[in-house]
Amino acid sequence: MVDLTGLPLSITSFSEFCERNKIYVDKTDLVAKLAQFDAPIFLSRPRRFGKSTLVSTFQELFSNGLDKFQNLKIVTENLWNDKTYKVIHIDFSQIKENTENRPFEDKFYLLLKSAFKEASLAITEERDVIAAFADTIAAEENGTLVLLIDEYDAPLTAVMGNKKEFEARRALFSEFFSTVKSRSSKFRFIFITGVTRYSNTSIFSAFNNIEDISFDPSYGALVGYTQEELEHYFKDYLENAVTKLNHDLGEDKYTYDSLIAALKLNYDGYSFDRRCRHHVYNPWSILNFLKKPQEGFLPYWLDTGGAKPSLLVNYLNTFIDKKVK
Incomplete structure (x- = not known):
């Protein structure tokens, strides 16, 4: 464990x-x-x-x-x-x-x-x-x-x-x-x-x-987790997630490789360099998933406001007439 x-x-x-x-x-x-x-x-x-x-x-x-x-x-x-x-x-x-x-x-x-x-x-x-x-x-x-x-x-x-x-x-x-x-x-x-x-x-x-x-x-990889870092530092937690997910589902749906594919689909894809050499996972989402994998691939970053485009929202609000119903 x-x-x-x-x-x-x-x-x-x-x-x-x-x-x-x-x-x-x-x-x-x-x-x-x-x-x-x-x-x-x-x-x-x-x-x-x-x-x-x-x-x-x-x-x-x-x-x-x-x-x-x-x-x-x-x-x-x-x-x-x-x-x-x-x-x-x-x-x-x-x-x-x-x-x-x-x-x-x-x-x-x-x-x-x-x-x-x-x-x-x-x-x-x-x-x-x-x-x-x-x-x-x-x-x-x-x-x-x-x-x-x-x-x-x-x-x-x-x-x-x-x-x-x-x-x-x-x-x-x-x-x-x-x-x-x-x-x-x-x-x-x-x-x-x-x-x-x-x-x-x-x-x-x-x-x-x-x-x-x-x-x-x-x-480009200065913050966030690369694929290599994810599998190096959190390998035991990834294997634990496979066990927890399969136990919760009551079937052997996930393997280590299919879990990695699911994580990529849900939490990977961020690139912050102009040549897209590096892709990183959002740490907040990964850590929350690894803590309670049986709850599935929830949008943790979005749910906690991390992904809310506050700058854009506040900018657009400057053009909204609050009196309009």
Whole structure:
């Protein structure tokens, strides 16, 4: 009988993978390759595909070195010999909702304050959030910081139907990223993720050298599970699924090969590189299926909102007259 507690459902923290003995799909060779970049990096992927786990892996690597990476490619292939840094990790999905009792700029400041505290930085007390960020960064030595930004676009997508609030957040973000650019000498590494790239908001115009790897074939398998990874890391769980499905059906309908075919039909087919070299499975769907295969091939990603095109829905809603019945 397989140990279902090894499945990393709802786990995004790299250290938690290690401490709770969860299955970690090793992509640290690509992590090491990306970590050599001098220019800021941007990665766009849908929700629930592993962006936050990737960001957490960078955080652990730059903050604490290789202590928790033993037996992973980055160690076994001798891919890393860098020092540690102060890591500023900002997850903008934490402040995406619009609230009347607290302006977005105040929530932004509190988020920065928390991120700086975790990085052992004392944020400068300023009424202006951008000034506080700039002054705190300016006090550090060149090349001693790492900046990780997860779900940068979440606060924008959440208020797309509110033109005034969207513009206020867009302007603040534009100023924030311009400040990051102006203090770029302070950063050893900058990595930004999002669901989409807002090309007309001027957020990225400050970075004339940003590396957008979203459709780069070299990183098409950076998140999600490839076929090889699925069968390598989850083989026992796949065999368990065959047993559970057949027991539930009362017949030997599934073999290992027919199960793989069914998984491909339901959860495979995602390709994020312009040459379609890599196809990956959605991790959320795969992990939920392996946890309870007897329930069949349910659309887990869709049911939890991961596949909901929030950006498109919110955009279209801006053109809908709410008075129309």
